[in-house]
Amino acid sequence: xxxxxxxxxxxxxxxxxxxxxxxxxxxxxxxxxxxxxxxxxxxxxxxxxxxxxxxxxxxxxxxxxxxxxxxxxxxxxxxxxxxxxxxxxxxxxxxxxxxxxxxxxxxxxxxxxxxxxxxxxxxxxxxxxxxxxxxxxxxxxxxxxxxxxxxxxxxxxxxxxxxxxxxxxxxxxxxxxxxxxxxxxxxxxxxxxxxxxxxxxxxxxxxxxxxxxxxxxxxxxxxxxxxxxxxxxxxxxxxxxxxxxxxxxxxxxxxxxxxxxxxxxxxxxxxxxxxxxxxxxxxxxxxxxxxxxxxxxxxxxxxxxxxxxxxxxxxxxxxxxxxxxxxxxxxxxxxxxxxxxxxxxxxxxxxxxxxxxxxxxxxxxxxxxxxxxxxxxxxxxxxxxxxxxxxxxxxxxxxxxxxxxxxxxxxxxxxxxxxxxxxxxxxx
Amino acid sequence: xxxxxxxxxxxxxxxxxxxxxxxxxxxxxxxxxxxxxxxxxxxxxxxxxxxxxxxxxxxxxxxxxxxxxxxxxxxxxxxxxxxxxxxxxxxxxxxxxxxxxxxxxxxxxxxxxxxxxxxxxxxxxxxxxxxxxxxxxxxxxxxxxxxxxxxxxxxxxxxxxxxxxxxxxxxxxxxxxxxxxxxxxxxxxxxxxxxxxxxxxxxxxxxxxxxxxxxxxxxxxxxxxxxxxxxxxxxxxxxxxxxxxxxxxxxxxxxxxxxxxxxxxxxxxxxxxxxxxxxxxxxxxxxxxxxxxxxxxxxxxxxxxxxxxxxxxxxxxxxxxxxxxxxxxxxxxxxxxxxxxxxxxxxxxxxxxxxxxxxxxxxxxxxxxxxxxxxxxxxxxxxxxxxxxxxxxxxxxxxxxxxxxxxxxxxxxxxxxxxxxxxxxxxx
Numbered sequence: 001x002x003x004x005x006x007x008x009x010x011x012x013x014x015x016x017x018x019x020x021x022x023x024x025x026x027x028x029x030x031x032x033x034x035x036x037x038x039x040x041x042x043x044x045x046x047x048x049x050x051x052x053x054x055x056x057x058x059x060x061x062x063x064x065x066x067x068x069x070x071x072x073x074x075x076x077x078x079x080x081x082x083x084x085x086x087x088x089x090x091x092x093x094x095x096x097x098x099x100x101x102x103x104x105x106x107x108x109x110x111x112x113x114x115x116x117x118x119x120x121x122x123x124x125x126x127x128x129x130x131x132x133x134x135x136x137x138x139x140x141x142x143x144x145x146x147x148x149x150x151x152x153x154x155x156x157x158x159x160x161x162x163x164x165x166x167x168x169x170x171x172x173x174x175x176x177x178x179x180x181x182x183x184x185x186x187x188x189x190x191x192x193x194x195x196x197x198x199x200x201x202x203x204x205x206x207x208x209x210x211x212x213x214x215x216x217x218x219x220x221x222x223x224x225x226x227x228x229x230x231x232x233x234x235x236x237x238x239x240x241x242x243x244x245x246x247x248x249x250x251x252x253x254x255x256x257x258x259x260x261x262x263x264x265x266x267x268x269x270x271x272x273x274x275x276x277x278x279x280x281x282x283x284x285x286x287x288x289x290x291x292x293x294x295x296x297x298x299x300x301x302x303x304x305x306x307x308x309x310x311x312x313x314x315x316x317x318x319x320x321x322x323x324x325x326x327x328x329x330x331x332x333x334x335x336x337x338x339x340x341x342x343x344x345x346x347x348x349x350x351x352x353x354x355x356x357x358x359x360x361x362x363x364x365x366x367x368x369x370x371x372x373x374x375x376x377x378x379x380x381x382x383x384x385x386x387x388x389x390x391x392x393x394x395x396x397x398x399x400x401x402x403x404x405x406x407x408x409x410x411x412x413x414x415x416x417x418x419x420x421x422x423x424x425x426x427x428x
Numbered sequence: 429x430x431x432x433x434x435x436x437x438x439x440x441x442x443x444x445x446x447x448x449x450x451x452x453x454x455x456x457x458x459x460x461x462x463x464x465x466x467x468x469x470x471x472x473x474x475x476x477x478x479x480x481x482x483x484x485x486x487x488x489x490x491x492x493x494x495x496x497x498x499x500x501x502x503x504x505x506x507x508x509x510x511x512x513x514x515x516x517x518x519x520x521x522x523x524x525x526x527x528x529x530x531x532x533x534x535x536x537x538x539x540x541x542x543x544x545x546x547x548x549x550x551x552x553x554x555x556x557x558x559x560x561x562x563x564x565x566x567x568x569x570x571x572x573x574x575x576x577x578x579x580x581x582x583x584x585x586x587x588x589x590x591x592x593x594x595x596x597x598x599x600x601x602x603x604x605x606x607x608x609x610x611x612x613x614x615x616x617x618x619x620x621x622x623x624x625x626x627x628x629x630x631x632x633x634x635x636x637x638x639x640x641x642x643x644x645x646x647x648x649x650x651x652x653x654x655x656x657x658x659x660x661x662x663x664x665x666x667x668x669x670x671x672x673x674x675x676x677x678x679x680x681x682x683x684x685x686x687x688x689x690x691x692x693x694x695x696x697x698x699x700x701x702x703x704x705x706x707x708x709x710x711x712x713x714x715x716x717x718x719x720x721x722x723x724x725x726x727x728x729x730x731x732x733x734x735x736x737x738x739x740x741x742x743x744x745x746x747x748x749x750x751x752x753x754x755x756x757x758x759x760x761x762x763x764x765x766x767x768x769x770x771x772x773x774x775x776x777x778x779x780x781x782x783x784x785x786x787x788x789x790x791x792x793x794x795x796x797x798x799x800x801x802x803x804x805x806x807x808x809x810x811x812x813x814x815x816x817x818x819x820x821x822x823x824x825x826x827x828x829x830x831x832x833x834x835x836x837x838x839x840x841x842x843x844x845x846x847x848x849x850x851x852x853x854x855x856x
Contacts, residue, residue: 076839078830079831080761081779081780337720341723407504410505410749410750
């Protein structure tokens with residue numbers, strides 16, 4: 001599909017602001033990959049442009065997955081009986097070690113790329129493994145989908161099985177730089193992102209070196225921060241030089257101004273850490289289902305939003321069970337309700353409108369002007385056919401658009417995807 | 429299907445006890461609607477009986493839904509923005525009022541019965557509305573499915589809209605007794621259950637009268653108990669004669685020995701209430717998704733189990749979003765993890781094995797010897813085709829049976845139902 005200018009007709013939904021949905025039955029207009037806004041009727045001058053008719057269907061900005069592990073895709077939805085550190089040892093490291101085998105990697109990453117294409121996601125921050133060849137294969141496969149992704153070769157050189165250790169920091173950094181050079185600018189849709197697994201997995205030499213690569217190449221940076229109490233204690237012991245977990249990353253160059261950084265989880269940040277993330281404009285990838293499944297806890301998202309921190313959602317497969325970000329929206333709402341009820345009655349729950357905002361415009365900002373149909377935003381659009389959900393009930397034909405969108409969060413799955421556009425290109 | 433004796437071949441899974449799954453690739457044998465146990469090979473004497481070949485598929489006892497509202501089926505999956513009492517006023521009462529229209533009732537209840545048949549549930553405790561004619565229609569429709577259900581005409585005569593009030597207690601009781609007489613013994617699969625909505629909706633005269641009907645007819649009894657803090661405060665004001673919410677029910681005849689009683693939610697029971705429910709052998713219908721969606725809280729199920737209380741699971745549609753009890757299992761695990769993490773580090777989370785037990789043998793006990801393939805249990809069996817979930821990944825063919833079952837809790841939906849037997853009869 002190469003139309004310079006085209007429109008989608010249907011029920012357009014996007015976030016006016018964090019709390020208000022803009023809903024218009026009409027046309028969303030695209031020119032050169034950029035949204036021109038939503039109109040009740042096509043402007044007269046556009047009466048002859050290509051118009052995809054999705055009348056009655058829901059059209060939303062593409063969903064943004066700020067945190068997902070591609071190699072873990074095959075083992076999602078089970079092994080939910082352990083906390084983070086034991087879970088990594090028992091389930092994750094053995095799985096990731098398999099990716100030294102390029103044939104296995106191609107099979108799994110092929111399935112992952114296909115599933116991501118069939119999901120509601122248009123852009124994602126993706127973790128691979130330490131294996132460069134497998135990682136480049138993942139980038140190749142994701143490139144073909146037309147989805148916009150940032151993909152990380154994972155860095156690890158301590159506290160992990162031999163098979164997953166990159167060894168000396170100098171070697172790891174050399175490999176990482178080679179991978180950066182091999183991948184940066186190679187793709188239209190895919191770009192590298194620096195990806196130390198988390199502080200316990202990386203020596204200081206490796207982390208400081210990655211911080212220098214961040215400055216040199218200006219590429220974005222992702223990692224895990226403050227997910228589990230035992231992990232936090234461990235980092236405290238590993239980084240006696242630092243005030244706290246976030247500060248440990250900051251000192252090691254993770255939050256520099258030269259490029260964006262996203263940190264997954266952030267369940268237990270203290271006030272100083274919140275201040276630091278806000279000041280450095282670090283994004284938080286909120287992964288509520290993962291945080292529940294690994295019994296990590298509940299991240300205080302209301303507080304982060306009130307402090308002006310950028311927040312988006314992550315599926316965090318495989319600690320999260322699904323690539324379906326509607327589940328992440330629902331989980332964000334649910335987790336925030338329990339946080340309010342059980343812990344802090346002054347931090348009101350996240351509304352469904354806010355969860356939608358987080359999954360679109362909130363996370364989208366990590367990719368630029370992304371996550372809205374307002375004029376000037378990159379044209380990512382997902383078309384939803386929820387007739388299966390309506391037919392399944394009886395009074396559903398009387399549902400409002402908002403109710404239909406909310407039901408997608410509780411009952412929708414990938415079978416409801418009707419069509420998907422990324423950056424103005426029809427990809428599905 | 430009328431075979432006196434037959435077998436199902438496949439991977440049979442049932443709870444040996446609360447913590448241990450019994451898994452056997454073999455045959456589960458049925459005679460006259462009763463399980464004869466699971467065998468690795470068919471006994472020689474049975475070599476010529478009918479055998480349904482479900483090789484490679486999972487065969488589990490039918491799931492038991494101890495708490496579901498049929499009239500709320502059309503409005504599940506949205507309106508999750510309020511707590512219990514406001515939610516009832518805004519969403520539920522207007523919906524339930526529609527069931528004075530028998531045509532509307534037939535349409536909705538038809539869809540509900542069909543969806544329940546297509547679910548993994550074989551037995552359920554079902555709420556209707558106050559409307560007797562619609563309630564009998566619901567019973568007719570459920571009877572046809574072959575599922576075993578207890579169905580309640582709901583009693584309400586205070587603190588509710590005019591359209592949903594039965595008015596004078598004497599009239600309400602007369603109507604209820606007529607309904608009992610009209611329905612008891614009429615069906616093979618369906619039986620009436622006394623169903624006051626909850627104490628705030630029923631005058632004392634009505635509740636005491638229902639207690640007398642319980643004694644006179646020996647029919648089971650269901651209601652809501654201790655779901656939401658505001659509700660609990662309200663009951664305290666409404667029942668100054670009673671020690672607590674559970675005691676208020678007990679005094680009004682809800683927990684008599686003449687028949688079984690199941691109480692939904694039980695989120696905030698104190699020690700005296702726990703003692704009372706344990707002593708009276710009252711069942712708790714744990715509805716974790718509902719309790720999260722309405723921000724009610726988390727029921728301390730670990731404690732209830734340790735006190736010997738009977739616990740089963742409820743979907744609680746429409747505060748729960750789905751009839752799929754695998755979701756209730758997952759939600760029970762998830763809620764218990766947060767309870768452990770956020771509130772009581774000495775109450776260990778519910779394991780997936782325990783959640784499976786609750787959804788089968790735990791709730792099954794409300795229906796007699798139900799919920800297991802052990803010899804002597806009623807033969808309810810659900811056959812699961814999870815190949816869609818396996819194909820969706822890549823390494824899944826290497827999954828263990830336990831992992832496949834656990835994945836059903838996170839990713840399975842009704843499309844995975846291959847076949848269903850209730851009381852020895854093939855219903856789907």
